Amino acid sequence: MSGFSLWWIDGKLLPGAFLREAAGRFLLLLLLGAYFVAMLLSGGMNRYLSERWAVTAVLRPSVTDAEGEGIAKKAAGLPGVQSAVYKDPEASWKEFLEAYPGLETLRTAGGTPLPGYVEIRMRPDRFAEADIRSTEAVLAALPEVEKILSGAEILKGILRVNLWVNVLFRAGFGVLAAVAFLLFYLQEKGRATALSGDFDFLRDRGIPSRRIALSRAAGAALAAGVLSLAATAASVSVLFLLEARLPLLRRVIGPAGEILNLPFIVPLAIFLLAVAALSGGASLLGWRAAQSRRK
Amino acid sequence: MIEAFHVGAVSRDRTLWDGLDMAFDDGEVCVVTGPAGCGKSLLLRVLRGERRPDAGDVVAGGVSLYRGAPEEAGAFRAASGVVPESFPSVAGRSVRDLFLLSETAGERVPEKERKERREELLSLMGMPGALDWKLSSLSVTERARVALAAELLRGPKYLFADMLVANAGGEWTDMLGGLFRALAREGKTVVLAERTFPERWKARGGGEGTAKGPFRLFRIAVPGESTA
Numbered sequence: 318m319s320g321f322s323l324w325w326i327d328g329k330l331l332p333g334a335f336l337r338e339a340a341g342r343f344l345l346l347l348l349l350g351a352y353f354v355a356m357l358l359s360g361g362m363n364r365y366l367s368e369r370w371a372v373t374a375v376l377r378p379s380v381t382d383a384e385g386e387g388i389a390k391k392a393a394g395l396p397g398v399q400s401a402v403y404k405d406p407e408a409s410w411k412e413f414l415e416a417y418p419g420l421e422t423l424r425t426a427g428g429t430p431l432p433g434y435v436e437i438r439m440r441p442d443r444f445a446e447a448d449i450r451s452t453e454a455v456l457a458a459l460p461e462v463e464k465i466l467s468g469a470e471i472l473k474g475i476l477r478v479n480l481w482v483n484v485l486f487r488a489g490f491g492v493l494a495a496v497a498f499l500l501f502y503l504q505e506k507g508r509a510t511a512l513s514g515d516f517d518f519l520r521d522r523g524i525p526s527r528r529i530a531l532s533r534a535a536g537a538a539l540a541a542g543v544l545s546l547a548a549t550a551a552s553v554s555v556l557f558l559l560e561a562r563l564p565l566l567r568r569v570i571g572p573a574g575e576i577l578n579l580p581f582i583v584p585l586a587i588f589l590l591a592v593a594a595l596s597g598g599a600s601l602l603g604w605r606a607a608q609s610r611r612k
Numbered sequence: 613m614i615e616a617f618h619v620g621a622v623s624r625d626r627t628l629w630d631g632l633d634m635a636f637d638d639g640e641v642c643v644v645t646g647p648a649g650c651g652k653s654l655l656l657r658v659l660r661g662e663r664r665p666d667a668g669d670v671v672a673g674g675v676s677l678y679r680g681a682p683e684e685a686g687a688f689r690a691a692s693g694v695v696p697e698s699f700p701s702v703a704g705r706s707v708r709d710l711f712l713l714s715e716t717a718g719e720r721v722p723e724k725e726r727k728e729r730r731e732e733l734l735s736l737m738g739m740p741g742a743l744d745w746k747l748s749s750l751s752v753t754e755r756a757r758v759a760l761a762a763e764l765l766r767g768p769k770y771l772f773a774d775m776l777v778a779n780a781g782g783e784w785t786d787m788l789g790g791l792f793r794a795l796a797r798e799g800k801t802v803v804l805a806e807r808t809f810p811e812r813w814k815a816r817g818g819g820e821g822t823a824k825g826p827f828r829l830f831r832i833a834v835p836g837e838s839t840a
Contacts, residue, residue, distance in 0.1 A: 322716050330709055514699075515713055521662065522717035522766075523690025525682075 323519075323529060324536030327508050330515055338504045343544050345497050346592065350549035352490055353588050354556060357581055358571035361483030364441040365569050366475065367399065372437040372449065373466040374456045378406075380433060384461055389435045395455060397448030399440040405433045432463065441571070442580075446476050494595070501596050505537065505603025513607060526608070534600040541596030545589050613637050613673065614659055614770065614801065620667030621654055628654065629825035630667060641792045641802040641832035643821075645809050650826040652805035653697060656772045659803060660692060661685040672770075690717070692770035693763030697779070699747075699755065707734075707750075708743045710762045718766030726765075733761035736791075738784075753781040760788075771795065771802045777810045789813045789832070796834045 328335040358364065374392070376385055385403040392401035404412070410429040414421065423430055437456070439449060449472065453465045509516075516529055556573040560566050575581060613635065620630035628651035636642050636659075646652050657663040659670055661677035670677045677685045711730050715721065721729070734742050737757035750758060756779035763771060777788055789810065792802045814833050815821060821828035 326716060329712055330705075515709075518699075518713050519717050521660075521689065521694055522692075522714075523686045523688070524717055525686055 321532075323524070323532035324539070326515070326529075327512060327533060327536070330512055331508065334508065334511070338508075339540070339544065342497075342501070342504075342541065343548055345500060346541075346545045346548035347552055349490075349493050349497055349592075350545060350588075351552035351555070352493055354549065354552055354573075354576060354585075355570050356486055356490060357584055358573070358575060359569060360441045360444075361486045362479045363444045363483070364571045366479060367439045367441045367444045368568055370439070370444070370468075370475075372439070372452055372456070374435040374437065374459075374462045375464050375466060376433045376435065376461055377463045378432045380461045382433070385433045385435065388456075388459060388461055391459075392435055392437050392452070392456060395452050397439050397443035397445075397452055399438050401435055401437045403433065403435050406431055409433055444479070446472065497592075498595050498599055501537075501541070501599035502603050502606075505600045506606045507603075509533075509604045509607035510610065530601060530604045533604065534597040537600035538593040538597030542589055542593035545592040549585065549589065614803070615671045616659060616665075616668065617671065618668035619658060619665040619670065621651055621658065622666045623651065623654065629827070632668070632825050632827075634659075634824055634829060636801050636803055638801055639796045639799045639834065641796045641804070641834060643804045643806055643809055643813075643815075643830040643832065644824075644827050645806050645821065645830065646827040648807065652827070653774050655827070656694070656774055656803065656805050660694060660772055661688055688770075691768060692772060693766060693768030695756065695759045695763055695771075695773035695776050697774040698752075699759060705747050706743070707739075707745050707747065707758050707762075710747065710758065711743070711765055714762040714765045729765055730761075733764055734758075737761045752779050753784070756780045757784065769800055771800065772805075773802070774805045775807070776804060777806055782811075785810050786812060793832065793834045796832070 322329075374388065376388065380388075382403075382405050385405060389401045389403035392398055395401075406429040409431040410424065413431055435456075437452060439452070449467065453467055453469075456462050457465050516526070519529060520526060553573055553576055556566075556570065560570075560573055576585065615636075616632055616634040618630075619632045619634075621628045632655075644652060644655060654663065658665045661670065661672070664678050669679055672688045675684045675688065677688060715726060730743065731740070734740055737760065739745075739754060739758060739761075742754075742758065747755070747758075756776055760773065760776060760780075771792075777785055780788060789812070792804075795802055809815060809819075809821065809828070809830050813830075815830040816833045817831070819830075821830040
């Protein structure tokens with residue numbers, strides 16, 4: 318009996334409808350893929366917040382540059398930390414003057430009145446209260462650190478907003494995925510109904526219904542996997558192009574190139590497999606609905 | 613060999629036939645005749661393993677189609693071809709699609725060979741170049757012939773045809789008779805259901821056939837008959 322030809326039987330018998338449906342699916346998967354990539358890279362609002370939010374460890378005036386660099390290096394090695402940069406008293410003074418011009422007179426002959434500090438930024442995926450608190454605790458315990466500035470008083474509120482925004486992002490993705498599944502199901506049901514006479518022909522010639530249904534589902538899953546791969550690749554390319562023109566997008570979503578890093582590749586692969594499974598499932602359900610309608 | 617043992621069928625609370633015994637040997641062409649509504653199409657479906665008889669059993673190649681494993685009945689159906697009395701004309705569907713379905717149901721054949729076979733069969737049926745014709749545009753006789761060509765594409769070991777000779781028309785009777793005898797010589801079994809025994813065909817044992825319930829069963833003489 319025919320090997321893989323049953324996988325593509327719909328496309329062979331109804332090529333026009335099949336191509337139109339594939340085009341529709343591609344557009345929807347483009348949207349879904351872009352949403353997923355943006356959600357994955359940005360972590361919702363996490364990347365934006367981690368970019369804006371810094372934990373500052375103010376050092377004692379007696380701390381030397383070498384000691385300051387050492388503390389920055391140590392902080393950078395903490396699990397939730399993305400970067401830790403030491404700013405010496407001179408750099409600190411320059412920043413102060415940029416923020417408050419005209420206060421040069423505050424500087425005495427003895428040197429800058431400001432101490433050095435270490436600026437710590439959290440990793441987007443670790444921008445959580447527990448990680449921020451543990452980083453603060455480690456730094457506060459150092460004798461060279463005079464105090465920690467992290468805006469602790471508003472952190473809780475920001476994290477709560479962040480949580481709700483992330484929930485909203487994920488719910489939006491869930492709605493989009495449900496719409497995609499519904500569309501796939503309706504397409505599959507319509508096609509299975511249109512081809513019911515042809516499936517009767519095959520059944521009459523010894524091909525079991527189960528085999529037809531499973532082969533079609535396998536074909537649908539494979540086609541959706543390939544389509545979603547193409548759609549996701551297209552959405553990443555668009556993101557690359559847009560980021561070159563819109564730097565804000567890069568700050569909010571993150572560099573599109575990062576998608577090729579292992580921590581992103583795995584969820585991306587799971588996404589592609591899930592789309593394939595969703596499509597295969599929609600094909601089976603569509604088949605079942607078409608069959609039960611005939612009874 | 614296909615054997616029907618004491619088969620009976622009930623339709624709309626009416627017993628159509630009961631206690632029928634029939635045997636169709638390998639390499640044999642048989643014609644089952646009977647008046648309209650006597651259950652010829654139903655008999656073909658029963659013999660093909662598609663419709664369980666209300667009594668009795670059908671054994672094909674030593675395997676019971678209704679009491680054996682479903683896979684074995686499926687294998688028998690896969691080895692058989694069926695030309696229905698009529699098939700629905702789906703809008704936009706072409707002869708090529710019918711051939712495609714038949715190929716899908718059959719053994720995988722290389723594309724070049726498939727193409728040659730399609731063309732040969734369509735020529736044999738007097739419809740060369742009809743591959744892209746719409747099924748809805750075909751006449752009854754053309755449909756009958758194209759359905760037969762689609763079945764022959766798979767080279768089935770058993771061929772069941774319902775009203776094929778009548779639908780194909782008188783001018784095709786001799787050609788179809790010759791074709792079925794040729795198939796029988798290759799050891800294939802052909803079972804036809806017709807209202808009347810086709811004129812000009814020669815039945816074995818006189819030409820009256822054998823009475824089987826409401827049917828008459830004719831066996832066609834096949835020169836150089838294979839008993840394999």
